[in-house]
Amino acid sequence: RKEVEQDPGPFNVPEGATVAFNCTYSNSASQSFFWYRQDCRKEPKLLMSVYSSGNEDGRFTAQLNRASQYISLLIRDSKLSDSATYLCVVTRTSNTGKLIFGQGTTLQVKP
Amino acid sequence: EAGVTQFPSHSVIEKGQTVTLRCDPISGHDNLYWYRRVMGKEIKFLLHFVKESKQDESGMPNNRFLAERTGGTYSTLKVQPAELEDSGVYFCASSQELGSGEKLFFGSGTQLSVL
Numbered sequence: 001r002k003e004v005e006q007d008p009g010p011f012n013v014p015e016g017a018t019v020a021f022n023c024t025y026s027n028s029a030s031q032s033f034f035w036y037r038q039d040c041r042k043e044p045k046l047l048m049s050v051y052s053s054g055n056e057d058g059r060f061t062a063q064l065n066r067a068s069q070y071i072s073l074l075i076r077d078s079k080l081s082d083s084a085t086y087l088c089v090v091t092r093t094s095n096t097g098k099l100i101f102g103q104g105t106t107l108q109v110k111p
Numbered sequence: 112e113a114g115v116t117q118f119p120s121h122s123v124i125e126k127g128q129t130v131t132l133r134c135d136p137i138s139g140h141d142n143l144y145w146y147r148r149v150m151g152k153e154i155k156f157l158l159h160f161v162k163e164s165k166q167d168e169s170g171m172p173n174n175r176f177l178a179e180r181t182g183g184t185y186s187t188l189k190v191q192p193a194e195l196e197d198s199g200v201y202f203c204a205s206s207q208e209l210g211s212g213e214k215l216f217f218g219s220g221t222q223l224s225v226l
Contacts, residue, residue: 002153034213043115043202043217044154087154097144097206097215098167101154 003027004102006088012108017078021105023071023088031094033064035073036087038104044087047073078109113137115205115218123224129191132221136185136205142166143186144206144215145178149199157201160186161209172197193225 006023013019025033033050048055050062050071061074071088088102116135124130136143145157157176158168162183171178175194180186190197201221206214 004153041222043219045217046213046215049213095209097142097204097209098156098159099146099154099215100156103153 001026002103003100004088004090006102006105008103008105010106010108012110013078014110015078015080017109018074018076019078019107020075021073021086021088021107023073023102025069025071025088025090025100027090027092027100028069030069030090030092030100032091033071034089034099035060035062035071036089036101038085038087040084044101047086075107078107080109080111083107083109115203115216117201117203117218117221119221120219121222121224123226124193125226126195127192129189130193130223132188132190132201132223134186134188134203134205134218136203137207137216140205140207140216141183142206142209143180144204145186145188146202146204146217147199148202149196152199154202157188190223193223195225198223198225 004025035047036044037047038044050064052064054063059076063072085104085106087104089099118133143160148154156170159166160180177189204215204217
């Protein structure tokens with residue numbers, strides 16, 4: 001079983017739609033949680049960190065449920081430029097750059 | 112400021128040959144990481160340098176892979192001899208502090224194809 005599981009998609013949505021991605025992790029001792037974004041043939045880039053209290057950055061909202069070992073990302077008012085692969089990432093310890101990646105969820109926003 | 116740079120961007124070699132990938136981290140970043148994504152799989156950690164020392168090489172697949180970071184600046188990852196299953200994208204990342212995922216900067220990767 002993968003340590004971080006994501007629905008690979010693809011998710012095909014029209015511009016302006018709201019889309020939600022989910023991710024589960026198997027190691028209950030996981031410490032830090034992130035969503036990364038990866039454009040086609042490019043490097044992964046940090047989208048946002050994820051906290052138990054939930055956090056929002058513009059149209060993006062991330063949520064962590066430690067009890068269920070579940071992470072979510074909500075994108076409101078989707079733009080064409082949001083088309084990318086979204087990677088769920090955890091770490092087993094704090095203060096480490098050793099990241100555990102999910103396989104990624106592909107989003108295609110269509111006009 | 113220059114980001115993490117990797118060279119070459121693409122490499123096509125035959126099974127049994129040797130390939131050396133290079134990573135130049137952001138200037139001043141002591142921490143350097145190698146990651147790999149093989150086709151259809153998730154990105155996986157290979158190893159972590161702090162300056163010139165290997166801090167964690169638990170992700171290295173086997174002894175055909177050799178990573179070095181002489182002088183604590185750029186790093187090389189050599190695959191010798193290359194096998195078909197080594198094909199994938201090799202990413203390098205660097206960070207100034209020993210932080211978590213929010214402090215890592217990735218290079219654009221080397222696409223390795225072993226034929």
